[in-house]
Amino acid sequence: MLPSFAARPQDGERDPRDERAVFTAVVYALTSGRAWRHLPPTFGTSPATAHRRCTIWTEAGLRRRLHRAVPDELRARGQADWTSVILDAASGRAKTGDR
Template identity: 80%
Template structure:
């Protein structure tokens, strides 16, 4: 069961899209640090934490990476814009297969700043 859990959140097709988008990690110039880890294991742990609601410190050890490493990579990947680029890559792939139905689309206007609108509701 443990090995199954660690592979379930990231099927091969998703990994093939995500792997080229991950920022590369170079060795520290001063040396030291930890040995390189399996990027897919870390990515899978991050996806599991994000989709399950699992707190970082409670990541199961079956992922083969520490919770600290998973959280650190999540932070680096977020700052590098990985999630936006991965979302686009998934949409492009599904679109190329004809598996995106654009007849039903929801636009979230709350994510767009309404310039000056906040002042319109303030009474003098």
């Protein structure tokens, strides 16, 4: 479950953002590798809002839960395809000492 958000004081006159639109914008930014400032306006949310929500969701553990739940769900459906897997340096543990 995503944390709920109240309107920020400086945005008191604006309607709260659609959570699904913000989530879609965050997923797009994370999977495309684009900078937050280049987030297309078609998502209906500002880059600052998307980045702020991503930070809050990460601190709440949402990204970790999704990283575990999605592969588990695909495996349960028989849709997991492990013929190619990517591991980048940010995902692996750094070794210390001699190799």
